[in-house]
Amino acid sequence: xxxxxxxxxxxxxxxxxxxxxxxxxxxxxxxxxxxxxxxxxxxxxxxxxxxxxxxxxxxxxxxxxxxxxxxxxxxxxxxxxxxxxxxxxxxxxxxxxxxxxxxxxxxxxxxxxxxxxxxxxxxxxxxxxxxxxxxxxxxxxxxxxxxxxxxxxxxxxxxxxxxxxxxxxxxxxxxxxxxxxxxxxxxxxxxxxxxxxxxxxxxxxxx
Numbered sequence: 708x709x710x711x712x713x714x715x716x717x718x719x720x721x722x723x724x725x726x727x728x729x730x731x732x733x734x735x736x737x738x739x740x741x742x743x744x745x746x747x748x749x750x751x752x753x754x755x756x757x758x759x760x761x762x763x764x765x766x767x768x769x770x771x772x773x774x775x776x777x778x779x780x781x782x783x784x785x786x787x788x789x790x791x792x793x794x795x796x797x798x799x800x801x802x803x804x805x806x807x808x809x810x811x812x813x814x815x816x817x818x819x820x821x822x823x824x825x826x827x828x829x830x831x832x833x834x835x836x837x838x839x840x841x842x843x844x845x846x847x848x849x850x851x852x853x854x855x856x857x858x859x860x861x862x863x864x865x866x867x868x869x870x871x872x873x874x875x876x877x878x879x880x881x882x883x884x885x886x887x888x889x890x891x892x893x894x895x896x897x898x899x900x901x902x903x904x905x906x907x908x909x910x911x912x913x914x
Contacts (some may be wrong), residue, residue: 775846810891819885820878841874 767773814822826834852866859869890896897903 811889812893813885813889816882816886820830821883822893823885825891844870844874 813819821833821838824837827833828837847865848870851870852864854866855863858864886897888895897906900906
């Protein structure tokens with residue numbers, strides 16, 4: 708028996724290569740620990756991470772950058788109106804005479820849209836149903852458009868913006884027609900175009 712004992716070979720674990728067809732995404736992302744420059748200490752929930760939002764770099768303070776310009780514009784407009792009031796007479800008409808009916812009887816400009824509707828529809832429709840529909844529709848509009856109610860971008864509230872724009876266009880169109888194309892007897896006229904049979908020499912409109 709020799710002094711040198713032959714040691715039995717130690718059992719080694721043989722790792723078979725993974726079939727490339729059966730490799731998963733996790734297997735593809737596995738990196739040996741010796742090749743990693745870091746180690747995992749703990750797992751933290753996403754809600755526990757404090758996120759710090761970076762403020763935009765192109766912002767300015769409301770005061771004095773914005774309000775100073777608005778105050779300057781308001782002051783200049785007030786001075787302009789004061790000067791116009793001192794040197795330009797208001798276009799007032801003569802005293803009202805109950806025995807004489809004016810040739811053109813129009814409502815104030817902010818009611819001319821409703822007066823124009825009266826030329827097309829029954830007074831109940833033009834004076835009650837249409838204003839009521841607009842009033843109730845304006846209240847229900849935020850419930851129709853269920854977009855981001857806190858967003859200030861028009862692209863996020865397309866339905867509300869489209870409906871409100873359509874309403875403004877219709878109102879302004881009716882007011883525009885009533886101002887420029889209605890003459891004596893509230894008949895449809897075309898101003899300053901003598902080659903039309905219903906043309907007039909000017910606008911029949913007063914504030």
